[in-house]
Amino acid sequence: MxxxxxxxxxxxxxxxxxxxxxxxxxxxxxxxxxxxxxxxxxxxxxxxxxxxxxxxxxxxxxxxxxxxxxxxxxxxxxxxxxxxxxxxxxxxxxxxxxxxxxxxxxxxxxxxxxxxxxxxxxxxxxxxxxxxxxxxxxxxxxxxxxxxxxxxxxxxxxxxxxxxxxxxxxxxxxxxxxxxxxxxxxxxxxxxxxxxxxxxAGAPVALAQSKRMLNENADKTLREALESEARAQTINFAGTDAPAAYEAFLAKREPVFTGGWAAK
Missing domain, CATH: 3.90.226.10 (2-enoyl-CoA Hydratase; Chain A, domain 1)
Known part of the structure; x- marks a missing residue:
């Protein structure tokens, strides 16, 4: 080149x-x-x-x-x-x-x-x-x-x-x-x-939160790490990707992740 x-x-x-x-x-x-x-x-x-x-x-x-x-x-x-x-x-x-x-x-x-x-x-x-x-x-x-x-x-x-x-x-x-x-x-x-x-093809919001926690939690106590994990999962439960993954599991197919927000 x-x-x-x-x-x-x-x-x-x-x-x-x-x-x-x-x-x-x-x-x-x-x-x-x-x-x-x-x-x-x-x-x-x-x-x-x-x-x-x-x-x-x-x-x-x-x-x-x-x-x-x-x-x-x-x-x-x-x-x-x-x-x-x-x-x-x-x-x-x-x-x-x-x-x-x-x-x-x-x-x-x-x-x-x-x-x-x-x-x-x-x-x-x-x-x-x-x-x-x-x-x-x-x-x-x-x-x-x-x-x-x-x-x-x-x-x-x-x-x-x-x-x-x-x-x-x-x-x-x-x-x-x-x-x-x-x-x-x-x-x-x-x-x-x-x-x-x-x-x-992964769930973008979930991957972003996992990446951030892995980068940050090495310097935190276990209690602090567990609290950040709880916050991350709460965000995931309110999005569209976790339900999409569950539905795909039941239907025996691969999920399609969009990173959407399902909470009203």
């Missing part, structure tokens, strides 16, 4: 699935300012579009993302302002109410790996490579890595990944819980399409 500077991020939507592609392949999709801005806009648009049920995040040209592009002109921009811009993208991804899938080929390093980890599910080709490269660049973790890694792999493994900045393969990443599925090269498009189609 040609590196199209006018379109640093490509966005396509079909059948409720929004595909967002980092389009900076000459630098392995390293994210510069236009890419960060494009991601921010893509996530914001997906969050407010009820027709979008799933977001797939990927990279052009055979790589996912080589991290932040440090080669651009940064004159006159305070480093804290640059980091706040990147942080806004991380929060926009985290706050998306729809399921998100990272489709990873090639490299996912530094902020690029944490961009993938910010998604709900990570699908990687078997020959993909990952690294928290920051230490080798004289930098510390960013794009949420200090929050994501210990929650996924535990503190000791998080320290290993952050302090040693090793390059690991997809199978090791899967063993650590950092990749959800490993697939053979050449099969990832079909696999992710099937996965996204399954998620897009």
């Amino acid at each position: 040609t590196d199209t500077t006018e379109k640093p991020v490509l966005v396509e939507t079909a059948d409720g699935i929004r595909t967002v592609t980092l389009n900076h392949p000459r630098r392995k999709n390293a994210a510069n300012a236009p890419v960060w801005d494009g991601l921010q806009a893509a996530f914001a648009d997906a969050a407010k579009d009820p027709a979008v049920r799933v977001l797939v995040l990927t990279g052009a040209g055979g790589d996912f993302c080589a991290g932040a592009d440090l080669s651009g002109d940064r004159a006159g921009v305070h480093p804290l302002s640059r980091m706040h811009r990147i942080n806004d993208v991380a929060m926009a991804l985290h706050d998306l109410p729809i399921p998100t899938i990272a489709k990873v080929s090639g490299v996912a390093v530094g902020a690029g790996w944490n961009l993938a980890l910010g998604c709900d599910l990570v699908v990687a080709e078997r020959d993909a490579r990952f690294s928290q490269i920051f230490a080798k660049r004289g930098l510390s973790l960013d794009f949420g890595g200090s929050w994501l890694l210990p929650r996924i792999v535990g503190l000791q493994q998080a320290k290993r990944l952050a302090l040693l900045a090793e390059i690991i393969g997809a199978e090791e990443a899967e063993r650590l819980g950092l990749v959800t599925y490993v697939v053979e090269p050449g099969t990832i498009d079909a696999f992710v399409a099937d996965l996204a189609t399954t998620l897009a």
Whole structure:
């Protein structure tokens, strides 16, 4: 694919699935300012579009993302302002109410790996490579890595990944819980399409609430988590999807979920 500077991020939507592609392949999709801005806009648009049920995040040209592009002109921009811009993208991804899938080929390093980890599910080709490269660049973790890694792999493994900045393969990443599925090269498009189609057919309100509770309740007490679950189920009972699922179960057919509101 040609590196199209006018379109640093490509966005396509079909059948409720929004595909967002980092389009900076000459630098392995390293994210510069236009890419960060494009991601921010893509996530914001997906969050407010009820027709979008799933977001797939990927990279052009055979790589996912080589991290932040440090080669651009940064004159006159305070480093804290640059980091706040990147942080806004991380929060926009985290706050998306729809399921998100990272489709990873090639490299996912530094902020690029944490961009993938910010998604709900990570699908990687078997020959993909990952690294928290920051230490080798004289930098510390960013794009949420200090929050994501210990929650996924535990503190000791998080320290290993952050302090040693090793390059690991997809199978090791899967063993650590950092990749959800490993697939053979050449099969990832079909696999992710099937996965996204399954998620897009799900009950959108129920899935959004489950996602939010899983993101938030790790830092809450059991009592607080149970209370948030009770609120979520109350909302589900007042919608159209739970009754539709029950009727489909009785009729021995697949339900059709719309995310509607049935309460009067």
